[in-house]
Amino acid sequence: MMRNTKTIINRGIKKRLVRYDVHPFIDFQISSAPVRELDIQVESFNKIRLSEPKEKRLRIARDLFCLSFYLGGINLIDLLQVDFRKPELEYIRTKVRNTTNGTMVTRLTIPNSAQEIAKRWMNRNTGHLDFGYRFSYDNLIRYITRLLKSLAKNLGIKEKVVFYSARKSFAQYASEIGIPDGIIDYCLGHSDKSKGVIRYYTKVRQKQADMAIARVIDYVNNPEKYKEYIELRSDIMLMRG
Template sequence: MSKERPSHISFLEFWKQRINEIREEGRESYAKMNEETVRVFTNAEGDVPIPAINTLLVEHFKKWMIKKGYANGNIGLRLTHLKARINELIKTGVLKTDVHPFVYTKIPTADPKECDLSIEEFQKIQRAEVEGKRLNLGRDMFLLSFYLCGINLKDLLSVDLSVDILSFERIKTVHARTGKSVITIPIHSEAKAIISKYINKSGFLDLGYSYTYSNLQKYINLCMRELKEHLGIKQTLCFYSARKTFAQFASELGIPDGVIDYCLGHSDKNRGIIRYYTKVKQKQAEIAINRVIDYTNNPEKYTEYIEMRADIMLMKG
């Protein structure tokens, strides 16, 4: 972000400049989301001079979206973008205010997306022998993401999978100003079996499509929806389901939240510029992955433990 901003430009001019900078950083998806937020904000408030940004403006924007029937998740996303831009203006001294414009406005969160599978549903996918390119691709991408701790599609397509130990920083956090996080995890044998079907000579996945990333993402989710129907799975099945399911199984098995966060690549904002116990976390992550995968292969081994742990948690509550 540029350190100096002319104070005479309007808020929308500033925001559009930031979108251009975000796009130049390679964050195309975030740039497009901000463009949509600018469109919504313009419909609600029009253009405003930067000094006019205050608590009343922010609260009016929120109420306008509520009145228009926007879902909580959508409202939360738009307000988060707005707050980020306002914070940038305050940080650079362009917006001078004694009271932060968001001080009285609570940003709503999206309703939880129920897309984690039960162990029975997971095993349906794990053990399914399906025919056809779509069903196989849907099955393989779900399982591969799961075996790699719920890695998202963009990261999966950008990492070298010819190695035994995968070490990468999530694309989502590369440009983050705080909480950057490198994940180092082993590539389990179950993952290697799937990777071998799609890996190219350079070590990257080649799914055989020349789609844009956005279209490929939609296509894979379509494949997963068809797999869900084919196998009679009731729960929502999408690429994100692998991440949610891994986290859910790990939690049920008693794996500490900090280790689960490391496996998922959640930013560690409380650790400062680096994790103090990186090697310890890597070893814990390896144990966690082995345990989760063993659970999916032999759930009966863990039934008594999971039930006992659930009873203990119930008594604590």
Template structure:
């Protein structure tokens, strides 16, 4: 949010300069940048938090608070989750294009690896594999996390072996060359390409959703809940919760997570796709 404000208003913006009119202008600017209403709502809420903290700490007076008569709008989002048979269709559909196969593999790998965030997946390093587990700190939260490498996971990893990275996508010359002309991180470029291709994969698999990388994580959580896995265990699978650095690596916790994931994979492997 701070970077976006700097792009819009420069580095010397003061609290007193932000008022409802400024917020409206900032919203129009964000729309010109093709930002969604929900993304804009996140920015507005972040700004509001700054004002609330500043008032609470007596840095500014309440009379310059810009949100008294300003409504933060938000669109209702559609649930990004699939059932187990949809995931099976995506896994098993016969694809003819190599780039669609790669997109499908990345999607399934995210699903197999506890719904791992795509940034964490693409930036995974081989040095963090230890005794059949991938150990890392989540990019979003900084929290340590450990994911078991199941046979289904290893099968996909073996198709795209990297030298430094677990997967070779960040090392592929054709993708690195594309990055030179674009002002976005390579992992984000790869994610964007994957999301475009997943739409075609879903169409081939007859799964009627605008498939994207987010569906892997959300679907895993929904499937886990539907087969009776507790909310606490689902939070642990996804890397949520309040565990300390020590607690996250306790064998019992990892066994519960691994057992829950094994239940999901066994269900996925039962029966034929229809």
């Protein structure tokens, strides 16, 4: 609540709607939210990816989950705005669009694995996903989360699975197979303004992001191919520590 209040105040100041002699939050520090452990093992992800549920609603949950993953961990609110008639995706995360750091544009080539899923549900007139439901966004995300929980239970997955797990898992897998942090940030739509001097002089290009996503997809399709590399990289990181 305090974080939202601060955002509203800052937006009012920026638009010259309000003025303070002393900023209301000058002596108030908002603590960082704890990192949620919502990524899942590759084996669990593949159980979801390769599942063939009979119910339409469970197939929708599976496909939305996989689409988020294949598009670099895109959030659901942004995924629903993608025009899948186009071969490329360009967007600014809705979450940060109206903030001071909301200038991070993510550009990606839509991979074949995502295009194949989108074709099942795409509205031919708008290019947007259309499941025949008329939910508000808040109700839809809760509905999809319940469905993913049910799907995971049916598949014998013990880990907690929510829609956000696709984003967290994408980032985790990318890190495990050695994708540079800057490229992962780009795929996720994170701002890079606080990442050090080098990041001010360099920028990630779309081609790098496309290659990173292709590599992560190859990893989940062929995890054994990367097993030795991941183990070796873990050993090296431990030696550095």
